[in-house]
Amino acid sequence: xxxxxxxxxxxxxxxxxxxxxxxxxxxxxxxxxxxxxxxxxxxxxxxxxxxxxxxxxxxxxxxxxxxxxxxxxxxxxxxxxxxxxxxxxxxxxxxxxxxxxxxxxxxxxxxxxxxxxxxxxxxxxxxxxxxxxxxxxxxxxxxxxxxxxxxxxxxxxxxxxxxxxxxxxxxxxxxxxxxxxxxxxxxxxxxxxxxxxxxxxxxxxxxxxxxxxxxxxxxxxxxxxxxxxxxxxxxxxxxxxxxxxxxxxxxxxxxxxxxxxxxxxxxxxxxxxxxxxxxxxxxxxxxxxxxxxxxxxxxxxxxxxxxxxxxxxx
Ligand code: 3PG
Numbered sequence: 411x412x413x414x415x416x417x418x419x420x421x422x423x424x425x426x427x428x429x430x431x432x433x434x435x436x437x438x439x440x441x442x443x444x445x446x447x448x449x450x451x452x453x454x455x456x457x458x459x460x461x462x463x464x465x466x467x468x469x470x471x472x473x474x475x476x477x478x479x480x481x482x483x484x485x486x487x488x489x490x491x492x493x494x495x496x497x498x499x500x501x502x503x504x505x506x507x508x509x510x511x512x513x514x515x516x517x518x519x520x521x522x523x524x525x526x527x528x529x530x531x532x533x534x535x536x537x538x539x540x541x542x543x544x545x546x547x548x549x550x551x552x553x554x555x556x557x558x559x560x561x562x563x564x565x566x567x568x569x570x571x572x573x574x575x576x577x578x579x580x581x582x583x584x585x586x587x588x589x590x591x592x593x594x595x596x597x598x599x600x601x602x603x604x605x606x607x608x609x610x611x612x613x614x615x616x617x618x619x620x621x622x623x624x625x626x627x628x629x630x631x632x633x634x635x636x637x638x639x640x641x642x643x644x645x646x647x648x649x650x651x652x653x654x655x656x657x658x659x660x661x662x663x664x665x666x667x668x669x670x671x672x673x674x675x676x677x678x679x680x681x682x683x684x685x686x687x688x689x690x691x692x693x694x695x696x697x698x699x700x701x702x703x704x705x706x707x708x709x710x711x712x713x714x715x716x717x718x719x720x721x722x723x724x
Pocket of ligand 1: 421467468488489490491492514634689690691692693
């Protein structure tokens with residue numbers, strides 16, 4: 411019987427990307443089942459019963475999903491961050507998990523600049539703003555997305571700084587950014603852009619002490635995960651500093667936290683505080699294609715050749 415690949419995306423890919431994913435699976439003789447824009451976890455629990463493989467985005471794969479997934483061998487997160495997969499649970503069931511690192515990096519980088527310019531030009535309200543040239547941007551984490559932002563920053567004539575506990579300072583310098591020795595050291599720069607995964611170490615780690623250190627016009631950019639920011643501290647910083655800005659495409663899920671932040675700004679939405687309607691750094695045709703096709707190819711290579719290059723560990 412042909413293998414079944416379930417495409418389970420609560421936030422759907424562009425239609426063109428889905429056609430390309432289907433071209434890869436059907437060339438391998440596999441059947442692609444689409445569960446897009448689904449509204450309840452029950453839909454996912456039902457659909458997963460027949461799946462040999464799964465392609466997901468931020469969709470949660472936890473013990474409840476795995477309990478229903480009798481045939482599942484592999485789940486590929488079409489994207490970078492995999493905090494939505496319970497890796498202990500997948501490992502416990504012998505299911506291989508993968509991500510597709512780097513495939514949506516450029517899309518996120520372009521969004522970072524979109525938000526920076528919107529804020530620097532006062533949400534296009536006609537008043538005098540400022541230019542990005544010669545300003546400093548510091549990266550917390552220097553993986554694929556940060557490097558893509560850095561490349562654009564170089565084009566804008568900005569100065570880049572970076573801290574990444576897993577990358578030697580010499581390598582950061584080689585890539586044209588100035589290495590910074592500590593997380594706190596990043597917050598001496600006007601822009602700090604977060605590119606760390608959500609882990610026990612990073613959760614709520616961006617707190618008041620760090621944010622209050624930022625120079626005038628200090629701006630935090632978060633295209634990583636909302637949970638990395640200490641939300642209650644952020645509200646206090648907005649109240650304490652009229653110059654502080656927060657630009658993010660990962661607004662708190664919690665409505666009350668969102669409202670508290672918006673109220674604390676007391677300023678026109680779009681200059682000091684930018685939230686997008688949904689997490690949308692990876693919402694481009696190109697990123698959907700890149701991530702989706704990479705995921706489909708990784709599934710085929712896994713079944714046909716035992717390829718596990720992008721396998722994740724708990
Ligand atoms: C990622 O980790 O790849 C990005 O945050 C994109 O996530 P999404 O697929 O939910 O848009």
